[in-house]
Amino acid sequence: MSRKNILITGASVGGNTVAWWLSRQGFDVTVVERADSFRDGGQNVDVRGAGRDVLRRMGLEQQAMELTTGESGTDWVDEENRVIARFAVEDIGDGPTAELEIMRGDISRIIYEPTQQKARYRFGDHIVKVDEDKTGSLVTFKSGIAERYDVIVVAEGVGSSTRALLFPGEYKMRYLDLTIAYFSIPGKENDGKFARQYNTTGGRGATLKPGSDGNLRVYMGIHKVSEEEQKWGTERQKQFLLDKFAHDGWEFPRILKEIPKVQDFYFDVMRQVKMDRWSAGSVVLTGDAAWCATPLSGIGTTLAIVGGYVLAGELSKTDDHVAAFAAYERIMRPFVKEGQGLPKIVPRLLWPHTRLGLAFLRTVMRLAGTRAVRKIFSTLFLRDSKKVELPDYNLNT
Ligand SMILES: Cc1cc2nc3c(=O)[nH]c(=O)nc-3n(C[C@H](O)[C@H](O)[C@H](O)COP(=O)(O)OP(=O)(O)OC[C@H]3O[C@@H](n4cnc5c(N)ncnc54)[C@H](O)[C@@H]3O)c2cc1C
Numbered sequence: 001m002s003r004k005n006i007l008i009t010g011a012s013v014g015g016n017t018v019a020w021w022l023s024r025q026g027f028d029v030t031v032v033e034r035a036d037s038f039r040d041g042g043q044n045v046d047v048r049g050a051g052r053d054v055l056r057r058m059g060l061e062q063q064a065m066e067l068t069t070g071e072s073g074t075d076w077v078d079e080e081n082r083v084i085a086r087f088a089v090e091d092i093g094d095g096p097t098a099e100l101e102i103m104r105g106d107i108s109r110i111i112y113e114p115t116q117q118k119a120r121y122r123f124g125d126h127i128v129k130v131d132e133d134k135t136g137s138l139v140t141f142k143s144g145i146a147e148r149y150d151v152i153v154v155a156e157g158v159g160s161s162t163r164a165l166l167f168p169g170e171y172k173m174r175y176l177d178l179t180i181a182y183f184s185i186p187g188k189e190n191d192g193k194f195a196r197q198y199n200t201t202g203g204r205g206a207t208l209k210p211g212s213d214g215n216l217r218v219y220m221g222i223h224k225v226s227e228e229e230q231k232w233g234t235e236r237q238k239q240f241l242l243d244k245f246a247h248d249g250w251e252f253p254r255i256l257k258e259i260p261k262v263q264d265f266y267f268d269v270m271r272q273v274k275m276d277r278w279s280a281g282s283v284v285l286t287g288d289a290a291w292c293a294t295p296l297s298g299i300g301t302t303l304a305i306v307g308g309y310v311l312a313g314e315l316s317k318t319d320d321h322v323a324a325f326a327a328y329e330r331i332m333r334p335f336v337k338e339g340q341g342l343p344k345i346v347p348r349l350l351w352p353h354t355r356l357g358l359a360f361l362r363t364v365m366r367l368a369g370t371r372a373v374r375k376i377f378s379t380l381f382l383r384d385s386k387k388v389e390l391p392d393y394n395l396n397t
Contacts, residue, residue, distance in 0.1 A: 003025070003026045003027050003028065004027055004028070004150035004151050004315070004321070005027075005028045005030075005136075005148070005149050005150045005151075006022055006027050006028065006029050006030070006149065006150065006151045006152075006153060006315075007030050007032065007139060007147070007149040007151070007152045007153070008022075008029065008030070008031045008032070008119075008152075008153040008155060009031075009032050009033075009034075009126065009127060009152070009153070009154050009155065009156055009162055010031075010033060010034075010154070010155035010156040010157060010160075010287070010289070011031050011032075011033035011035075011038060011039070011108075011112060011121060011123075012039065012108050012155065012157065012287070012304075013045075013104070013107060013108050013111065013287065013301055013304040013305060013308075014155035014157075014286050014287025014288065014289070014304035014305075014307060014308055015031055015033075015153070015155030015156075015286075015287070015308075016031070016108055016111040016112045016115055016308075017054070017111055017304065017305050017307075017308025017309060017312075018153050018155065018286060018308040018311055018312050019031050019115045019119045020058060020111050020114070020115045020308070020312075021058075021308065021309060021312030021313070021316075021395060022119075022312045022315065022316070023115055023118035023119040024118065024395065024396045024397060025312070025316045025395055025396055027315070027316075029118070029119035029120070030119065030120045030121075030122065030147075030149075031115075031119055031120070031121045031122070032121075032122045032125050032126065032127070032141065033121065033122070033123050033124075033125075034124070034125070034126040034156070035123060035124070036123050036124040037123050037124075038108075038109070038112060038123070039105070039108070040105035040108075040109065041104070041105055041264050041266065042103065042104025042105055042108075042182070042266065043103065043104065043182040043183075043184070043209070043217045043219070043264075043266070044069050044071070044101050044102070044103060044104075044209050044211075044217055045101075045102060045103070045104045045107060045295075045300070045301040046098035046100065046101055046102075046298050046299070046301060046302070047064065047098065047100040047102060047107065047301055047302055047305065048098050048099075048100070048298065048299055048302050048385035049299075049302060049384070049385030049386035050302060050306045050335070050385060050386055050387075050388050050390055051100075051299070051301065051302030051303075051305040051306055051385065052100055052302075053390055054305045054306055054308075054309045054390070055100075055305065057309070057397065058111070058397060059397055060110055060111065061100075063110050064100060064102055064106075064107060064110060065100060067102050067103070067106045067107075067110070067212075068099075068100060068101055068102055069101050069102065069103065069209065069210065069211060069212055070193060070210065070212050071089070071101050071193065071194070071195055071209055071210055072088060072089060072090075072193040072194050073086060073087050073088035073089050073090075073091075073096075073194050073195070074086075074087045074096035074194065074195040074196075074197060074207075075087075075194045075195065075196050075197070076197050076198075076362070076365040076369065077196045077197065077198050078198070078362070079198075079200075079249055079250050081196065081250070081251075084362050084365050084366055084369065085365040085366055085368055085369025086194070086369055087369065088194075091371075096195070096197075096298075096382075098298070103211075104301070107301065124143075125141045125142055125143045125145070126141065126142050126161065126162070127139055127140070127141060127142075127152075127161075127162045127165065128140055128141060128142050128165075129165075130152065130162075130165070130166060130283070132281050132282060132283075135150075136148055136149055136150045136151075136282055137149055137152060137281075137282055137283070139152065149282070150282060150321070151282050151283075151284070151315070151321050152282060152283045152284070153284055153285075153286060153311065154166075154283065154284070154285045154286070154289050154290075155285075155286050155287045155289055155304075155308075156289045157287065157288045157289055157292075158268075158271065158273060158288045158289070158292040159230075160285070160288075160289035162289075163285060163289050166280065166283055167275070167280065167285075170275055170276065170277070171273055171274065171275045172273075172274045172275075173271040173272070173273065173274070174271060174272040174274055174340075175225075175226050175269065175270070175271045176270040176271065176272065176294055176296060176342070176344065176347050177223055177224060177225055177226065177270075177344065177347060177348070178221055178222070178223055178224075178269075178270040178294075178296065178347045178351065179221070179222045179224060179226065179229055179267075179268075179269050179270070180219060180220065180221045180222075180267070180268055180269075180270060180295070181218075181219070181220045181221075181237065181241055181265065181266065181267045182217070182218070182219050182264075182265075182266040182267075183217075183218055183259075183262040183264055183265045183266065184211065184215040184216065184217055184218065184262070184264055185215065185216050185218055185254070185255060185258040185262065186214070186215060186216070186258070187210065187211065187214050187215050187216040188216070191208065191210055191216050192210065193210055194210075195207055195208065195209040195210070196208045196251075198250050198251070199350070199351060199352060199358060199361060200248055200250070200358065201352065201353060201354060201355055201357070201358055202222075202244075202353060203222055203223030203224055203351045203352070203353045204220075204221070204222050204223075204244060204245065204248070204351065205220075205221050205350075205351050206218060206219060206220045206221065206250075206251070206252070206255070207219040207221075208251060218255055220241055220245070220255070221351060222244055222351070223347055223348060223351035223353070226269040226271070228269065229267065229269055230267065230268045230269045232267075234265055234267070237265070237267040238259050238260065238262070238265065241256075241259060242256055242259060270294040270295070270296060270347075271292065271294065272291075272292055272293055272294055272340050273288065273289070273290065273291055273292040274291075274340075275290060275291070277329070278290045278291075278325070278328075278329050278332075279322075279325035279326075279328075279329070281322075282321060284311065284321075284325050284328070286304070286307045286308060286311055287303070287304035287307055287308070288300065288304065290307070290336075291303065291307075291332075291336040291339070291340065293336070293339035293340045293342075293383070294342075296342060296346075296347065297339045297340065297342060297383045298382055298383060298385075299338075299339045299383045299385045300339070302339075302385050303332075303335065303336060303339050306332070306335065306388060306390070307328075307332055309390070310328050310331050310332055310390075310391070311324075311328045312393075312395070313391060313393035313395060314327045314328045314331075314393075316393060316395060317393065331388065331389070331391065332388070334387060334388070335387050335388035338383050338384050338387040339383050341383065342383070349361060349364075
């Protein structure tokens with residue numbers, strides 16, 4: 001069987017996983033990343049169910065477990081940080097806090113580092129043109145470089161520009177009406193090992209998560225219709241948060257004081273990517289570029305790792321990449337459907353606007369935190385991270 005010349009765009013979790021597997025099967029792999037160097041940023045992400053199975057097959061599960069954030073579980077708290085409901089990892093396993101909760105940069109790096117010795121990585125470049133013919137594609141990059149490839153894997157995340165170039169009008173965004181910001185602030189000794197979820201009225205809330213480096217990870221969320229705030233500049237985004245939470249108590253005064261100084265500021269509008277097909281000719285999409293489920297699903301990183309494995313496995317089975325793409329899509333569709341199957345009512349319930357809504361949420365949480373319903377609650381609100389039959393491709397590792 002001939003070993004194809006593969007271009008992967010995007011050197012994050014999805015792209016690195018495809019590159020990890022394909023480069024070990026003898027494919028000639030080039031990874032092109034738009035950023036000038038490997039992107040280490042991001043906050044806590046979860047690897048669950050089938051994602052952990054793939055990491056195990058890669059021999060990386062142990063390394064990932066050693067890098068977990070050490071979060072013991074999630075507490076729903078009130079204004080005084082009094083616990084309304086507790087979901088401890090030791091009680092329920094993969095609940096609101098996953099057993100394998102890791103910094104995004106760490107999970108991406110442990111896949112990237114061994115791969116960089118087997119695949120070519122080029123940073124600070126991206127695709128501007130693709131001319132496809134019967135034998136593959138001539139790809140022109142921003143740098144002016146032009147190269148031929150048999151297959152192009154697009155793993156550029158939710159805002160992918162190559163998707164816009166090659167699949168115009170073929171993707172829809174499903175907005176979840178949630179604007180979020182992630183960043184770190186200095187931790188304090190009494191921050192503890194549990195994540196704290198706090199909600200107030202006006203669709204506003206935040207989660208504080210302990211970091212292994214002594215910093216506290218802050219996730220702020222506002223339930224509102226999108227104004228495409230992800231396109232604003234960082235200073236405007238920061239000011240937006242300062243204004244929205246200016247008069248709030250709890251830990252907000254401490255958080256707002258740090259916001260102007262924050263370096264690792266990540267701000268986005270939660271939106272899912274919906275597409276009727278993930279490939280055309282020799283081009284295939286994977287990870288968030290194909291199916292972003294949003295951090296609310298809890299399985300975005302899992303989907304990217306599993307998608308990378310399945311895509312590489314199918315490409316390794318046959319010379320016919322069109323058949324491989326079809327098989328990949330057949331296997332991944334139900335899993336992605338599960339990941340994206342979050343009713344829009346969920347963010348609305350979890351980020352209440354009124355005092356009555358807040359009282360209702362806290363009552364539900366109090367009930368959900370009792371031993372009898374804890375597990376059922378987790379099953380209802382979390383996506384099923386095992387809803388995929390992982391094929392055994394007998395691949396080199
Ligand atoms: C810096 C960063 C921080 C993040 N922080 C969090 C977080 O805190 N919590 C969370 O739940 N999720 C976070 N995410 C998203 C999370 O990584 C993904 O949801 C998930 O892991 C799926 O990964 P992916 O590889 O499909 O996409 P992504 O992780 O989004 O990666 C896409 C990659 O493609 C690159 N890229 C974009 N456009 C191009 C282009 N045209 N050409 C070449 N490369 C391109 C990007 O720079 C990025 O490296 C973050 C992503 C990034 C990039």
